[in-house]
Amino acid sequence: MNVVQNIISKYPDCGRDSLIPILQDIQVTEGYLSKKSIVEVGKHLDIPVSKIFGVATFYNQFRFEPYGKYHVQVCRGTACHVLGSSTVLQELEKHLKVKAGQTTRDGVFSVEVVACIGACGLAPVICVNGEFHAKVTSQTIKEILDHYKNLGE
Numbered sequence: 529m530n531v532v533q534n535i536i537s538k539y540p541d542c543g544r545d546s547l548i549p550i551l552q553d554i555q556v557t558e559g560y561l562s563k564k565s566i567v568e569v570g571k572h573l574d575i576p577v578s579k580i581f582g583v584a585t586f587y588n589q590f591r592f593e594p595y596g597k598y599h600v601q602v603c604r605g606t607a608c609h610v611l612g613s614s615t616v617l618q619e620l621e622k623h624l625k626v627k628a629g630q631t632t633r634d635g636v637f638s639v640e641v642v643a644c645i646g647a648c649g650l651a652p653v654i655c656v657n658g659e660f661h662a663k664v665t666s667q668t669i670k671e672i673l674d675h676y677k678n679l680g681e
Contacts, residue, residue, distance in 0.1 A: 531554075531557055531558060532554055532558075532564070532565045532568045532569070533568065535550060535553045535554055535557060536550065536568065536569065536572045538553075539572070542573065543573065544573060544575060546573070547569070547573060547575065547580065547583060548583070548587070550569055550572075550573075551569065551580075551583075551584055551590060552589070554569070555589075555590060555591065558594075559591075559594045559595060560591040560592060560593055560594045560595070561584055561590055561591065561592055562592075563592075566580050566581060566584070593630065593631050593638070594631065594635070594638075595631065595638045596631045596632055596635050596636050596637040596638035597635060597636050597637070598636060598637050598638075598656050598657055598676045599637075599638050599640065599656065599657055600620065600637060600638065600639050600640070600654055600655070600656050601640050601641075601642045601645065601654060601655040601656075602616060602617045602620060602628070602639065602640070602641050602642065602654050603642055603644060603645040603647070603651070603652065603653050603654065603655070604617070604641050604642065604643060604644075605643060605644030605645065605648065605651075606644075606648075607648035607649075607651035607652075608644075608645075608648070608651040608652040608653060610651070611651045611652045612652050612665070612666075613651070613652040613653075613664075615665075615666050616652050616654065616664050616665070616666060616669060617639075617641065618666075619666040619669045619670075620639060620654075620669050620673075621639065623669060623670060623673055624637050624639065624673070626638075626639055627639070628640060628641045629641075636676075636677070637673070637676070645660070647660055647662070650662035650663060651663070652664050652665075654672070656672070656676060
């Protein structure tokens with residue numbers, strides 16, 4: 529039994545009202561919602577895949593790609609915004625050649641924009657796998673990325 533089937537088996541005789549909890553469980557376990565998992569849920573609940581995809585894309589909590597080895601969160605809260613987080617994000621996207629919400633082809637980096645990290649005194653701030661980087665500038669982005677790239681070598 530695969531991971532998705534194992535999760536689905538915890539919801540016998542369920543209906544549409546179990547869709548979101550099932551998707552949440554799958555995402556917690558697998559880290560994202562794959563096309564295969566959505567198809568399996570559809571079969572179990574007898575719901576068209578298009579409907580499941582519609583629900584999953586409506587809610588911000590669901591992802592359709594796994595995070596990279598290094599998950600970069602860019603704070604866009606008020607303090608970070610005022611102090612230049614949009615420039616930081618643009619520079620990050622330029623260096624990684626991905627947009628927010630995407631993962632690099634090699635699976636090393638993923639980028640996510642978050643409303644507020646709660647570290648306003650450090651603005652602008654990014655967080656990589658739980659490690660905060662304060663007062664980030666477009667100049668320091670390359671150094672930060674290089675640091676993480678070198679950890680993998």
